[in-house]
Amino acid sequence: MEFLNSFHTFAKNFDPPLYFSIIQREEIEQKAMEYNFKKIEQKWQEYWKTNKTFQVQADSERPKFYVLDMFPYPSGAGLHVGHPLGYIASDIFTRYKRQNGFNVLHPMGYDAFGLPAEQYAIQTGQHPAVTTDRNIKRYREQLDKIGFAYDWSREVRTCDPGYYHWTQWTFIKMFNSFYNKKTRKAEGIDLLVNHFEISGTQNLEAACTExxxxxxxxxxxxxxxxxxxxxxxYRLAYLAETMVNWCSALGTVLANDEVKEGLSVRGGYPVEQRQMKQWLLRVSAYSERLLDGLNTIEWTESLTEIQKNWIGRSEGANMLFPVKDHDFTIEVFTTRADTIFGASFMVLAPESELVDTLTTPEQRNAVDEYIEQTKKRTERERLAEVKRISGVFSGNYAINPFTREEIPIWISDYVLAGYGTGAIMAVPAHDSRDFAFAKHFGLKIVQVVVQPGDSESDPAGWDDSFDAKEGIMVNSDFLNGLSVSDAIEKTKQEVEKRDLGQIKVNYRLRDAIFSRQRYWGEPFPVYFKDGVPYVMDEDQLPLELPDVDKYLPTEKGEPPLGRANNWSTRDGYPIELSTMPGFAGSSAYYLRYMDPWNKKALVSKEANSYWRDVDLYIGGTEHATGHLIYSRFWNKFLYDLGYVCKDEPFRKLINQGMIQGRSSFVYRIKDTNTYVSKGIKKQHKTTAIHIDINLVNNDILDIDAFKKSNPEYNNAEFLLEDDKYICGWALEKMSKSMFNVVNPDDIIETYGTDTLRLYEMFLGPLEQSKPWDTHGIDGVFKFLRKLWRLFHQNNEEFSISSADPTLAELKVVHKTIKKVSDDIERFSFNTSVSAFMICVNELTDLKCNNKTILESLLVLLSPFAPHIAEELWQALGQTESIADAQWPSLNEDYLKEDQIEYPVSFNGKMRFKIELPADMPKEDIEKAVMAHETAKKWLDGKAPKKIIVVPKRIINVVI
RNA sequence: GCCCAGGUGGCGGAAUUGGUAGACGCGCUGGACUUAAAAUCCAGUGGCCAUUAGGCCGUGCCGGUUCGAGCCCGGCCCCGGGUACCA
Incomplete structure (x- = not known):
């Protein structure tokens, strides 16, 4: 080698052709024994493609398994190392299940409609279809390099007319359905019409707006x-005038889950409440089933909790309060009927229809002014001013149905129109909001609950309400002396008995606003006749998205589709101008993957009854209140109509954690061009500046590269410590603006994708957030080379022994079979990688090159690092893909230990170890321990009080 | 505010049912090979005390249960996520 190297230099200077022939030969000689990941990975990716290794078909002879990734929105920025984390995990599980005899469906596609492509189209004039296509291509290239076992023949794109045909079809079905509360399912609207024709609304129990x-x-x-x-x-997809979240910056309405803290989730623009006519999906009809369904599926605790909160079931009563000198009543919803004797005023939401009727002439001006004020406030301001108390007296009084007392009716925006009945009975003593309101306006406060053991006090002297969830009732007539929970029950009974209202379960879940005033989405298959919406016939689908000259609203303020030519039916009726929201296309894509080529149905009965549901769904927790609610609703609807056979679409769901970026900083001394190393920055006033992580190695700044990176840094001066510039760092979201993005392509270029896959898994538990630090990757790369060397002794040619494996070798590999199988089943992939490292380290120590042993190891490793596994598998003489190999079966006999090295504790502290036969009886173990030299020292002449022996685990001596 | 998850070396993390805390890897230190570097290999690496032998302390904090607690119970602090006038 030394000769070659010096010859190298020599040849380089003199004879180019000679130089090249030498270097080529050198490469061949070296690479024959070295792990050449580039060649290997390319080779096997091509092999899988040409052999259609991962294309699957329904096969009633084999059990199915459906592994699904949440499909991505193909953004222009491409993938960073955080994106594939979940995909790698699902890929491992796919390959593992396949090797265990399952017919595994593992598809991928694109959530391709959406705002960013349209925003980009507005800026550049390019058709969103063009940029979307380009982005998809880029995504596909990046995904392909990672070597996933996807059946790409089943790819779907939500923006494809062949796909959105079925989104539109489902919408038509929803339009033509209502929810029958008696049968607890969706039924055809013709049944409802029938009912109306025979008995009107009598005995009707149907989900409705009003x-x-x-x-x-x-x-x-x-x-x-x-x-x-x-x-x-009554329709499940309906058009209605409602309060919506209007985002003027985006020019569209948004669903509740698309708004966070008064700002749009996409873009962070302000959102205000507006009354508008919009399409909605009657998701609320399914509240109860969406909640109950959570008990039948294996989702994480935290995710089901988020969904439970979002659905927001609360049990209570609707109670009627007569209005003084009027012949109508105000209905309120309360979960605390027991506090009725403390209800000393009522409050209406400003949007409540009753406001107008109940306002007296004397109060008219004040009320009108207040309503005007609250209308002007955006959602954001309302949230920001939660603590500001405002309200106005209506001038009218209601009668407390239990105390018969007159109580004033107020109007305030702390009561929401959208929840319950939009009106409340206020119990200031026991509700902090009512308390603050009563204090502010000087209203009456009556205590009706005392803490057990406490006595009543004057609420006028209180600083806060007593929001009592438990306690004893006082000042409450027939409830006095009862506990809160008993009183709630008793009051409910009393309310029903006296016909003052009814027991009621309320849900927080609202109907989903389904129209968007945007271009890049599914058109509604809806036209208008005399202002009334009608759906098109199914044979007219798909209704394709028309071209427009600009992706902006029309001068009249209509959505972009208002610019389309001839946007009307053959009979000349105008077609709906809104398009569907992002969640429309993602609500049933898992069904389409089962049968993506079907032109006659969303999914055929046969395909659906074979693949049934998603067995494992992996994706981000950010879809907890959006996609995962909508698609469950969508699926239940299709289930009700008999198109799918499972009530819940996703049996098991796992959220992969975020991969955070590790940003680097330099510290500039204020008003200078001097940068001070992290350890000594305290002596100066500094500003931290984000710098590109490629300029930093191990937190040490590459000063030359830094100077060259930007003319501004050209003349920079540095204050060093130990001759180095140490950078600061922080964990942040991986993003361009933080200069901390790591591209998987770069990692693959340097280390190969098998290393990338292993490292992503090795970082930590799948579900946890964890920082990316490329430095650690050397460890797994070294591991793969060490594995490679097991097959290539002493850096020589490939060499393998076909002898019978030794017991020691069998023990190592079976230990690994057990560990890795267990780990994959519980999605603990990080510990599997460490088990592989231990296995290879031990086999190296045993100088093992045994064929049987290494074959098993390769199959175990193949879901994680499929390319190197295929290459070595082939080298072992196998002709089939390792993806079709049988998962090795565990033989526990090899794991049995004859000798146990017992840790011996004294009072719980480990002091020494003692090697004893595994089957030694307890009494003998005690004797053996007592006889041990070191034991005598710790006993110090005393007799042990007790000796605890846990067979095969531990011995504890109590003194 | 409420709900959920979490807090372990310099770093990522392991400890699956209450049973040897720190597996595995990174980083760091020293050594071998080499003219040298890279690669590779070997040894060490929680803190403190000690020449060694060895000892003491140690899983956010305080207390409890237990022969034994990172793990269970009670209280508190901190970080992350969800939700937010939900009656």
């Missing part, structure tokens, strides 16, 4: 238009 009351003859007397408008009150 309770209605009419007779059969009323119904028959209505015009076609009146009937159609009335049916919207």
């Amino acid at each position: 309770e209605m009351d009419f007779s059969a003859s009323d119904w028959k007397g209505y015009s076609e238009k009146e009937q159609q408008l009335l049916l919207l009150n």
